[in-house]
Amino acid sequence: MTHPPSITPTPVSIVHPAHEARGFWRTYVFxxxxxxxxxxxxxxxxxxxxxxxxxxxxxxxxxxxxxESIPGFGFVGPETYNALITNHGTIxxxxxxxxxxxxxxxxxxxxxxxxxxxxxxxxxxxxxxxILAVAALVILTSFFVPxxxxxxxxxxxxxxxxxxxxxxxxxxxNLWLLAHALEFVSFLVGGVNFLTTVxxxxxxxxxFFRLPLVIWQLLTASIIFLLSVGPLIAAAVMLLMDRILxTSFFVPxxxxxxxxxxxxxxxxxxPEVYVVLLPGLxxxxxxxxxxxxxxxxxxxxxxxxxxxxxxxxxxxxxxHMFVNGINPRxxxxxxxxxxxxxxxxxxxxxxxxxTLWKGSIRLATPMLWALGxxxxxxxxxxxxxVLGSAPANIQLHGTYFVVxxxxxxxxxxxxxxxxTGLYFWFPKMFGRMMNESLGKLHFLLTLIFFNLTFFPMHAxxxxxxxxxxxxxxQYESLTAVQPLNVYITMSAVGLIVAQLxxxxxxxxxxxxxxxxxxxxxxxxxxEWSAPSPPxxxxxxxxxxxxxxxxxxxxxxxxxxxxxxxxxxHPSRSTWKAE
Amino acid sequence: MTIASEQSSPAFRGKIAMWWLIASEVMVFGGALGSxxxxxxxxxxxxxxAAHLSTPLATINxxxxxxxxxxMAMAFSAxxxxxxxxxxxxxxxxxxxxxxxxxxxxxxxxxxxxxGTAPWSGSFWAFYYxxxxxxxxxxxxxxxxxxxxxxxxxRGLSTGYRIEIAGLYWHFVDIVWIFLFPLLxxxx
Numbered sequence: 058m059t060h061p062p063s064i065t066p067t068p069v070s071i072v073h074p075a076h077e078a079r080g081f082w083r084t085y086v087f088x089x090x091x092x093x094x095x096x097x098x099x100x101x102x103x104x105x106x107x108x109x110x111x112x113x114x115x116x117x118x119x120x121x122x123x124x125e126s127i128p129g130f131g132f133v134g135p136e137t138y139n140a141l142i143t144n145h146g147t148i149x150x151x152x153x154x155x156x157x158x159x160x161x162x163x164x165x166x167x168x169x170x171x172x173x174x175x176x177x178x179x180x181x182x183x184x185x186x187x188i189l190a191v192a193a194l195v196i197l198t199s200f201f202v203p204x205x206x207x208x209x210x211x212x213x214x215x216x217x218x219x220x221x222x223x224x225x226x227x228x229x230x231n232l233w234l235l236a237h238a239l240e241f242v243s244f245l246v247g248g249v250n251f252l253t254t255v256x257x258x259x260x261x262x263x264x265f266f267r268l269p270l271v272i273w274q275l276l277t278a279s280i281i282f283l284l285s286v287g288p289l290i291a292a293a294v295m296l297l298m299d300r301i302l303x304t305s306f307f308v309p310x311x312x313x314x315x316x317x318x319x320x321x322x323x324x325x326x327x328p329e330v331y332v333v334l335l336p337g338l339x340x341x342x343x344x345x346x347x348x349x350x351x352x353x354x355x356x357x358x359x360x361x362x363x364x365x366x367x368x369x370x371x372x373x374x375x376x377h378m379f380v381n382g383i384n385p386r387x388x389x390x391x392x393x394x395x396x397x398x399x400x401x402x403x404x405x406x407x408x409x410x411x412t413l414w415k416g417s418i419r420l421a422t423p424m425l426w427a428l429g430x431x432x433x434x435x436x437x438x439x440x441x442x443v444l445g446s447a448p449a450n451i452q453l454h455g456t457y458f459v460v461x462x463x464x465x466x467x468x469x470x471x472x473x474x475x476x477t478g479l480y481f482w483f484p485k486m487f488g489r490m491m492n493e494s495l496g497k498l499h500f501l502l503t504l505i506f507f508n509l510t511f512f513p514m515h516a517x518x519x520x521x522x523x524x525x526x527x528x529x530x531q532y533e534s535l536t537a538v539q540p541l542n543v544y545i546t547m548s549a550v551g552l553i554v555a556q557l558x559x560x561x562x563x564x565x566x567x568x569x570x571x572x573x574x575x576x577x578x579x580x581x582x583x584e585w586s587a588p589s590p591p592x593x594x595x596x597x598x599x600x601x602x603x604x605x606x607x608x609x610x611x612x613x614x615x616x617x618x619x620x621x622x623x624x625x626h627p628s629r630s631t632w633k634a635e
Numbered sequence: 636m637t638i639a640s641e642q643s644s645p646a647f648r649g650k651i652a653m654w655w656l657i658a659s660e661v662m663v664f665g666g667a668l669g670s671x672x673x674x675x676x677x678x679x680x681x682x683x684x685a686a687h688l689s690t691p692l693a694t695i696n697x698x699x700x701x702x703x704x705x706x707m708a709m710a711f712s713a714x715x716x717x718x719x720x721x722x723x724x725x726x727x728x729x730x731x732x733x734x735x736x737x738x739x740x741x742x743x744x745x746x747x748x749x750x751g752t753a754p755w756s757g758s759f760w761a762f763y764y765x766x767x768x769x770x771x772x773x774x775x776x777x778x779x780x781x782x783x784x785x786x787x788x789x790r791g792l793s794t795g796y797r798i799e800i801a802g803l804y805w806h807f808v809d810i811v812w813i814f815l816f817p818l819l820x821x822x823x
Binding site: 245249250289290291303317 | 643647648651652655656658659660661662663664665666667669670673674677678753754755757758761762764765769
C-alpha cells in the first residue's frame with residue numbers, strides 16, 4: 058500500500074528498545090519479553106502436568122483396586138471416575154502438551170532462531186499467555202462446583218454432553234467448555250503471532266529455506282491449528298446453546314444430529330494431534346543434527362513431508378468414527394488417507410535415521426531423549442497403522458488398545474520430544490547447564506517405566522477391556538487381566554516417580570547449575586549466537602546476518618567441525634548483506 | 636526477498652496477521668454454515684420455517700452493510716490523501732451503518748420472539764440464531780474497532796494505516812452476510 062509522504066509509520070527499530078526491564082511485575086509477571094513468556098508457558102505446563110498426573114494416578118489406582126479408598130484421594134465412584142478421565146484428557150492435551158510444545162518452544166525459539174528481537178506483537182503475546190492462565194484456572198475450579206467437573210469424556214460426545222440431566226453435571230461441563238473457548242482464543246492469537254513473526258521478522262539473509270526445521274514445524278503446526286479449530290469453535294457455541302438455551306443441534310429428539318458434533322470435534326481433534334506432534338518432532342530434529350555432527354538428511358524433503366502431513370491431517374478425521382454410524386462408503390477413503398499419512402511420516406523418520414548414519418554421535422542427555430523419541434514413536438506409529446485400517450479398528454474401537462496406542466504415540470512426543478527440547482535449550486533459557494547424571498537417570502527410569510506402563514495396555518485392550526470403565530471387576534471376562542491392571546498401575550506410579558529426578562535437576566540447575574557459555578553444544582543455529590540467557594533484545598545493538606543453512610556440520614575445509622549460520626566464511630559465503 | 640525485523644513495518648505485520656485471522660474466521664463460519672447446509676438438506680420442514688423471516692428487512696440490511704463497506708474503503712482512501720476530516724467522516728458513517736444494521740437485526744429478533752420463535756423452537760431457528768448471532772457479534776466487534784480508530788483519527792493520522800487492516804476485517808464480515816442472506820432469507 059502507499060502511505061502519504063507526510064505520515065510514515067514509526068519504524069520498528071525505534072519502538073523496540075522501549076521494553077527494558079521495569080520492576081518485578083513488568084519483568085516477571087506481565088512481561089512482553091518472548092523469553093519470559095516462554096518460561097511462563099513452561100511453568101504453567103509443568104504445574105498442569107502434575108495435576109494431570111495426579112488424576113492419572115487416581116484413575117489407575119481405581120482400576121487396579123476398584124472401589125477401595127485411594128491413598129491421597131479417597132473413594133472414587135463411577136461419576137467421579139468420569140470426571141477424572143474427562144479432565145485428565147483435557148488437561149494433558151490442552152494445558153500441558155500445547156503450552157509446553159507450542160507455547161514455550163514456539164515463543165522461545167521463533168524470535169531467537171529467525172533473528173528477531175521479539176515476536177511481531179509482544180503485547181498480544183502476553184495476552185495469549187494470560188488468557189491461557191485464566192483458562193487453566195477455570196478448568197481447575199470446575200472440579201469444585203456443585204456436581205463436580207465435566208464428565209462427558211474429553212471428546213464431549215453429544216447427546217451425553219448436550220443436556221445437563223444426562224450426566225448430572227451442569228456447571229462442570231459449562232466451565233469445561235468455557236476453558237476450551239479461552240484456550241482456543243489463546244492459541245489462535247498465539248498462532249497468528251507466530252505466523253506473522255516468521256513471515257515478517259526474519260533477519261537479513263534468513264530465507265525460508267534457511268530456517269531450522271523446528272521453525273518450519275512450528276509454522277505448520279500453527280497453520281493446522283488456525284484452520285482446524287474454527288469448526289470446533291462453532292460446535293462449542295452450538296453445544297453451549299444446547300446446554301443453556303435448550304436448542305437441539307446435537308440432540309436427536311429435537312431433530313438434531315449427534316454425529317455432527319463428532320465430525321466437528323474430530324475435524325479439529327485429529328489435526329490437533331499433529332499440532333502437538335510437529336514441534337516435538339522439530340526439537341528432535343535439531344538435537345539429532347547437533348549431536349550427530351551431521352547435516353540433517355533431506356532437509357527440503359522433510360519440509361515437504363511436513364507440509365504434506367499438515368495437508369493430509371485435515372482429511373483423516375472420520376477414522377475416529379468408523380463404528381459410530383457414519384456412511385460405510387466413507388470408511389474406505391478415510392482408512393486410505395489415514396494410512397497414506399504414514400508415507401510422509403516415514404520419510405521423516407528415515408531422514409532422522411539417515412542423519413545418524415555414520416555421524417559422530419555424542420550421547421549427551423538431549424540426544425538420549427531424541428533417540429528414545431525415535432524408538433518409541435516408531436512403536437506407537439505402528440499401532441496407528443493397525444487402528445487406521447478399518448477392519449482392525451472396528452474390532453479394537455473403544456478398547457484399552459486405543460488408550461495404549463494414543464499414549465505411546467502422543468507421550469513419546471510430549472515426554473520424549475518435550476524433554477529433548479527442554480534439556481537441549483535449558484542452557485539458553487536459564488543460562489545454566491543441567492546435571493548430566495541426573496538427566497541420564499531421569500531418561501533411563503522414564504524409558505523403562507514408560508514401556509512397562511503402556512506396553513501391557515495393548516495386551517489388556519486386545520483381551521477386550523473397554524476404556525472409560527470405572528471398575529473392570531464388574532465384568533466376568535476381565536478378571537483374567539486384573540493382575541495386568543495392577544501391574545500397569547504400579548508401573549504408572551513408577552513413571553510418575555521417575556519424574557522426580559527431573560524436577561530436582563530442573564529447579565536445582567536454575568538456581569545453582571554450572572554457568573552455561575553461549576554455545577555449549579557447538580550448534581550452528583542462530584539462537585546459540587546470542588548470550589545465555591539472551592538479554593532483552595536478544596543481540597544487543599546488532600541483528601545477526603545469516604549466510605547459510607542451519608545444519609553445516611562436519612565440513613572438511615573448516616577448522617571447527619561446524620559453521621554457525623551467522624559467520625562469514627571466505628570459501629563458503631553464499632549470501633551477502635546489502 | 637529478505638525482510639528484516641528492522642525493516643518490516645507495523646502496517647505490513649498487521650495485514651499479514653489480519654489475513655491469518657480471517658482465514659481462521661472463514662473456518663469458524665465455514666463450520667457453522669456447513670453444518671446448517673448439511674442439516675437442512677437431510678431434514679424436512681425447514682422451508683416453512685424460513686418463510687417466517689422478513690426478506691424486505693434483510694434486503695435493506697444487505698444494502699446497509701454493503702454501503703458501510705464502501706464508506707470504510709472511502710475512509711482508507713481519505714487516509715491515503717492525508718485527509719483527516721474525510722477519515723473521521725467516513726469512519727463515523729461506517730459506524731453508523733453498522734449500528735443501523737444491528738438495530739434492524741435487533742428489531743427482527745424482537746418480532747421473532749414476540750411471535751414465539753426462539754432458539755429452542757426447532758432446528759431452523761437454532762441455526763438461524765446461531766448464524767446471525769455469530770455474525771452480529773462480529774459486526775459489534777467491527778463497530779468497536781472502528782470507533783477506536785475514529786477516536787485516534789481525531790488525534791491525528793499517525794496510526795491511520797490501521798484503517799486498512801480494520802477494513803479487511805469489516806469487508807470479511809460483510810462477505811459473511813452475503814452468504815447468510817441467501818442461505819437463510821431467500822431459501823424458502
